[in-house]
Amino acid sequence: MNVAHAAPVLLTALSDFPLVRPGDDLAELVAAAVGHSGLLPADGDVLVIAQKVVSKAEGRIVELASVTPSARAIAVAAAVQKDPRLVELILSESRRIVRQRPNVLIVEHRLGFVMANAGVDQSNVGPADGVERALLLPEDPDRSAEALRACLQRKFGVRIAVIINDSFGRAWRRGTVGVALGAAGLPALLDKRGDPDLFGRTLQATMIGYADEVAAAASMVQGQADEGLPVVLVRGLRWSAPTLPASALIRPEAEDMFR
Amino acid sequence: MNVAHAAPVLLTALSDFPLVRPGDDLAELVAAAVGHSGLLPADGDVLVIAQKVVSKAEGRIVELASVTPSARAIAVAAAVQKDPRLVELILSESRRIVRQRPNVLIVEHRLGFVMANAGVDQSNVGPADGVERALLLPEDPDRSAEALRACLQRKFGVRIAVIINDSFGRAWRRGTVGVALGAAGLPALLDKRGDPDLFGRTLQATMIGYADEVAAAASMVQGQADEGLPVVLVRGLRWSAPTLPASALIRPEAEDMFR
Numbered sequence: 252m253n254v255a256h257a258a259p260v261l262l263t264a265l266s267d268f269p270l271v272r273p274g275d276d277l278a279e280l281v282a283a284a285v286g287h288s289g290l291l292p293a294d295g296d297v298l299v300i301a302q303k304v305v306s307k308a309e310g311r312i313v314e315l316a317s318v319t320p321s322a323r324a325i326a327v328a329a330a331v332q333k334d335p336r337l338v339e340l341i342l343s344e345s346r347r348i349v350r351q352r353p354n355v356l357i358v359e360h361r362l363g364f365v366m367a368n369a370g371v372d373q374s375n376v377g378p379a380d381g382v383e384r385a386l387l388l389p390e391d392p393d394r395s396a397e398a399l400r401a402c403l404q405r406k407f408g409v410r411i412a413v414i415i416n417d418s419f420g421r422a423w424r425r426g427t428v429g430v431a432l433g434a435a436g437l438p439a440l441l442d443k444r445g446d447p448d449l450f451g452r453t454l455q456a457t458m459i460g461y462a463d464e465v466a467a468a469a470s471m472v473q474g475q476a477d478e479g480l481p482v483v484l485v486r487g488l489r490w491s492a493p494t495l496p497a498s499a500l501i502r503p504e505a506e507d508m509f510r
Numbered sequence: 511m512n513v514a515h516a517a518p519v520l521l522t523a524l525s526d527f528p529l530v531r532p533g534d535d536l537a538e539l540v541a542a543a544v545g546h547s548g549l550l551p552a553d554g555d556v557l558v559i560a561q562k563v564v565s566k567a568e569g570r571i572v573e574l575a576s577v578t579p580s581a582r583a584i585a586v587a588a589a590v591q592k593d594p595r596l597v598e599l600i601l602s603e604s605r606r607i608v609r610q611r612p613n614v615l616i617v618e619h620r621l622g623f624v625m626a627n628a629g630v631d632q633s634n635v636g637p638a639d640g641v642e643r644a645l646l647l648p649e650d651p652d653r654s655a656e657a658l659r660a661c662l663q664r665k666f667g668v669r670i671a672v673i674i675n676d677s678f679g680r681a682w683r684r685g686t687v688g689v690a691l692g693a694a695g696l697p698a699l700l701d702k703r704g705d706p707d708l709f710g711r712t713l714q715a716t717m718i719g720y721a722d723e724v725a726a727a728a729s730m731v732q733g734q735a736d737e738g739l740p741v742v743l744v745r746g747l748r749w750s751a752p753t754l755p756a757s758a759l760i761r762p763e764a765e766d767m768f769r
Contacts, residue, residue: 259520262518263518357767365682421761422681422768424761426718426722427716428722428723429723440684459729460684463685463687464730467688467723468723468727471723471747472747488730499684502684508609508611
């Protein structure tokens with residue numbers, strides 16, 4: 252067994268997190284918010300940070316007026332009834348279109364995520380100055396998570412893990428759920444194949460999307476329409492499996508039966 | 511905003527939960543485990559209960575020796591390299607096969623879940639007496655959740671919610687995550703369409719699989735190879751949206767682009 256709990260796990264959304272702007276030192280902001288929360292960082296804490304604030308700090312904001320849509324983007328935009336400039340951004344972040352329908356554009360993101368709109372989002376990008384902006388996913392969320400983890404560990408002096416989470420739709424279920432775009436310092440995927448069950452029967456094919464479960468747990472307390480609670484401290488998780496980045500959660504194309 | 515938190519959310523897996531047998535009074539066992547935990551039930555607590563113990567208490571155990579596979583089950587079993595009796599059970603619990611491959615049989619369960627093996631499982635069914643058994647999903651998990659909720663509310667004298675969770679694979683991501691098969695007393699799906707964002711921009715298409723996020727959070731602490739921690743008490747969640755059962759999380763076929 253790789254994970255077990257009797258002691259409680261505590262999820263604390265850090266309150267009063269400031270609005271993040273391009274170039275902000277996000278690790279510094281997170282450390283300050285942890286300080287304000289009154290929680291003393293402890294070995295094994297996991298900080299789950301919303302993709303939006305990571306993208307903003309990394310300056311992944313594009314003004315739509317600066318985008319010139321290609322002929323392909325214009326054609327796709329007409330079919331899906333979206334702004335051609337937004338579609339241009341989506342296609343530039345994607346390897347291919349997986350499904351398209353009016354109001355729906357599901358793509359394979361350049362990092363392998365199968366997701367709506369390549370994660371390009373116009374909500375909560377602000378400020379409300381009439382300039383239309385869109386926010387792209389971080390360049391490399393696993394690398395961002397690792398960098399945040401290194402900075403925060405130096406500041407805190409304890410071993411922590413970092414997850415960058417986003418909300419994804421699902422093929423056969425309604426509603427989005429939190430998933431891990433990036434992870435550092437914990438096993439994003441737990442491989443339990445070959446472990447015995449309670450009665451000695453070998454488990455057949457059990458891999459657990461552990462970082463996705465942590466990301467969903469954090470999402471449950473982040474609130475979705477509000478950027479005010481983008482950081483959640485998760486305390487009390489224990490694992491013994493090897494560390495794996497969130498890229499381990501992406502199903503390889505050879506295994507995919509639905510693309 | 512329907513959900514927000516500054517106060518922490520606490521996830522406690524109830525320890526020393528007994529092995530469940532057909533006919534057991536599961537509400538009584540859960541109430542006893544809550545009692546042993548030292549936690550006093552409070553308004554708004556959510557009890558997440560693993561599907562396996564609900565199925566066992568409801569007697570959804572089948573001895574494979576009692577199953578006579580149909581010609582279709584024998585043919586499918588040969589293609590997917592599974593026991594024809596197990597495939598017979600899977601097909602009898604399903605509306606249709608969605609994908610099949612050696613070692614993979616993804617179906618639409620009679621309740622609409624698109625899932626592997628219709629949830630029919632041979633692990634942890636015990637006892638280790640050489641008799642091969644399989645466990646089916648509850649007949650109606652939303653009804654089971656509502657019945658457990660009614661019993662537990664009577665015992666506790668407070669308003670609680672109940673989720674019955676299971677672990678599902680995903681089309682494009684590796685590893686399983688917890689999902690809500692059944693739910694009572696909370697909004698399984700949160701519809702935030704039309705809410706304003708931080709900067710006054712109307713959110714376009716945000717529905718949140720809230721009960722799935724709670725189910726994943728519980729799964730994170732349940733441990734997957736061990737039946738010893740099937741019940742998790744979640745304390746501190748707050749919601750103001752209307753109650754919806756877990757069936758609201760099933761994407762209607764008309765919306766489905768991947769079946």
